[in-house]
Amino acid sequence: xxxxxxxxxxxxxxxxxxxxxxxxxxxxxxxxxxxxxxxxxxxxxxxxxxxxxxxxxxxxxxxxxxxxxxxxxxxxxxxxxxxxxxxxxxxxxxxxxxxxxxxxxxxxxxxxxxxxxxxxxxxxxxxxxxxxxxxxxxxxxxxxxxxxxxxxxxxxxxxxxxxxxxxxxxxxxxxxxxxxxxxxxxxxxxxxxxxxxxxxxxxxxxxxxxxxxxxxxxxxxxxxxxxxxxxxxxxxxxxxxxxxxxxxxxxxxxxxxxxxxxxxxxxxxxxxxxxxxxxxxxxxxxxxxxxxxxxxxxxxxxxxxxxxxxxxxxxxxxxxxxxxxxxxxxxxxxxxxxxxxxxxxxxxxxxxxxxxxxxxxxxxxxxxxxxxxxxxxxxxxxxxxxxxxxxxxxxxxxxxxxxxxxxxxxxxxxxxxxxxxxxxxxxxxxxxxxxxxxxxxxxxxxxxxxxxxxxxxxxxxxxxxxxxxxxxxx
Amino acid sequence: xxxxxxxxxxxxxxxxxxxxxxxxxxxxxxxxxxxxxxxxxxxxxxxxxxxxxxxxxxxxxxxxxxxxxxxxxxxxxxxxxxxxxxxxxxxxxxxxxxxxxxxxxxxxxxxxxxxxxxxxxxxxxxxxxxxxxxxxxxxxxxxxxxxxxxxxxxxxxxxxxxxxxxxxxxxxxxxxx
Numbered sequence: 044x045x046x047x048x049x050x051x052x053x054x055x056x057x058x059x060x061x062x063x064x065x066x067x068x069x070x071x072x073x074x075x076x077x078x079x080x081x082x083x084x085x086x087x088x089x090x091x092x093x094x095x096x097x098x099x100x101x102x103x104x105x106x107x108x109x110x111x112x113x114x115x116x117x118x119x120x121x122x123x124x125x126x127x128x129x130x131x132x133x134x135x136x137x138x139x140x141x142x143x144x145x146x147x148x149x150x151x152x153x154x155x156x157x158x159x160x161x162x163x164x165x166x167x168x169x170x171x172x173x174x175x176x177x178x179x180x181x182x183x184x185x186x187x188x189x190x191x192x193x194x195x196x197x198x199x200x201x202x203x204x205x206x207x208x209x210x211x212x213x214x215x216x217x218x219x220x221x222x223x224x225x226x227x228x229x230x231x232x233x234x235x236x237x238x239x240x241x242x243x244x245x246x247x248x249x250x251x252x253x254x255x256x257x258x259x260x261x262x263x264x265x266x267x268x269x270x271x272x273x274x275x276x277x278x279x280x281x282x283x284x285x286x287x288x289x290x291x292x293x294x295x296x297x298x299x300x301x302x303x304x305x306x307x308x309x310x311x312x313x314x315x316x317x318x319x320x321x322x323x324x325x326x327x328x329x330x331x332x333x334x335x336x337x338x339x340x341x342x343x344x345x346x347x348x349x350x351x352x353x354x355x356x357x358x359x360x361x362x363x364x365x366x367x368x369x370x371x372x373x374x375x376x377x378x379x380x381x382x383x384x385x386x387x388x389x390x391x392x393x394x395x396x397x398x399x400x401x402x403x404x405x406x407x408x409x410x411x412x413x414x415x416x417x418x419x420x421x422x423x424x425x426x427x428x429x430x431x432x433x434x435x436x437x438x439x440x441x442x443x444x445x446x447x448x449x450x451x452x453x454x455x456x457x458x459x460x461x462x463x464x465x466x467x468x469x470x471x472x473x474x475x476x477x478x479x480x481x482x483x484x485x486x487x488x489x490x491x492x493x494x495x496x497x498x499x500x501x502x503x504x505x506x507x508x509x510x511x512x513x514x515x516x517x
Numbered sequence: 518x519x520x521x522x523x524x525x526x527x528x529x530x531x532x533x534x535x536x537x538x539x540x541x542x543x544x545x546x547x548x549x550x551x552x553x554x555x556x557x558x559x560x561x562x563x564x565x566x567x568x569x570x571x572x573x574x575x576x577x578x579x580x581x582x583x584x585x586x587x588x589x590x591x592x593x594x595x596x597x598x599x600x601x602x603x604x605x606x607x608x609x610x611x612x613x614x615x616x617x618x619x620x621x622x623x624x625x626x627x628x629x630x631x632x633x634x635x636x637x638x639x640x641x642x643x644x645x646x647x648x649x650x651x652x653x654x655x656x657x658x659x660x661x662x663x664x665x666x667x668x669x670x671x672x673x674x675x676x677x678x679x680x681x682x683x684x685x686x687x688x689x690x691x692x693x694x
Contacts, residue, residue, distance in 0.1 A: 202664070202665045202676060203626040203628050203629070203676075215665075216613075216624055216626045216665070216676040217624075217665060217666075217667040217674060217676055219612070219613075219615070219624040219626070219674075219676070220615075220622060220624065220674055223608070223610070223612075223615075228610030228611045228612070228638070228642065229610070229611060229612065230612055241612070241626070241627075241628065260632070
């Protein structure tokens, strides 16, 4: 979830900067409802940042908006290229797929979603923020704003435009030769013979009333003022753009792909008893493991069990992350330890007996049940030994690893007894507050804490590593 | 900007020119045909400076015309964006003024004339500074910078600016008269 945060912030900033007051401009006429509904656009965009693909009716219900009003706004955003929409005729089954997918994303907003839709053959519309495009759109918009002001300020290198007030046909100075009339000194429209008006003159006249000599100077001042104001006021937005620049963009894909992914992730998480853990949302989110959506990988970094589980269970599990080369790691990326290349060290040093062993187990890929049993024994011994001196965070971490182990065990019947044992152990271990534990994995700071803790116990494991190899061969 | 380049053209020559001075006739016709024309790609052909080669003529069935492929050197003139040119003002009006640099027509809109120059309507419309020291009217020579070109297949039109350093009137015939 963390990687999307800068982008969500970008969307929110852009919404407030550009779409806060969309009732003013004439071309956005559709926004003007009977009542004053400015600000709705911002609300909708904010709501979309908290969702992925969402059915528009559901969104309307959540926002307590009329669907028509919502649609109008969404259509506007679609024209603005902020969101992608998908319309499809779907039966109850299709709706169910979506519901399942939605539930699997675990966004916490799907309360009562399952029951409430009439499952007829209906055209449903879905919408989703298109972060990549939003980034481009916002940048382009800023660029155009600046360019327009600068050009006007310098009023050089600009091709003068002329507009016919009658038929609003536009000409540029390049057409000048065709427009001069032999009778007077004005340009005349080719189609209606009306006198053309220089466009910026018209603007100036509108804004300042008279078109005398001072007007130009005053306009100049005004534009300069606007430009500096714009730079100051849009500073947060440009900053955010710069921050987001090097991040990979969260991609939900098309509605269909997203559903498929989310469902798959949901299925994998269903058997999980501690079902609300972040691995779920990360699956629903990324589906295919993205290098920066790393919650599962955080778990991996702490415990070998999890890794083993993932290798065994091939279907939904993300493959262990590759270590990113240092030049790929940029500021603002949310990487797991493993991606930064620190896991290796963690496992060998902080890795207590079990962790190291199991990671080796993973690499050998020959894990079978006997080995697992031995591992379990090691695990138990390990837990017993460490139980006293482990910090609370470590314990929560352990619980997490166990939780993920249960996911894998669910797939393989052979390991069920281990599952039971593990669970009971976890129960006897420590029942800390769930909230803290759930928050822990995604944030970078806490993972660092883990690492520190693990390093403290580093020395113990060195010879055990050797042991480990023997054991594997045996 | 001027370029010296080699171009090629298929010349059709009437049979009545066949004789001793066929080649001269051919060159004369080439000059008449080509000089002063404008192609969007190369610009204006200003002058032919030499004939490289005249290929084998091909007699057309029915007409007796002969087609010679001719390679010739010529000077072409093509205005570019950003280029600074000297031009003669041909017309002044409220919207700005038109000027010619050789074959090229250039329009300078009143937005691209320095702010201190005001349009003065009258018998001789002109742009004049407040103190009257600088005057742009018909036949004035101005130095201007091209900021936009419109290149058609057979026509090039430019817009220019004199709102920049060292641009503006070079010599003012109105000042002496």
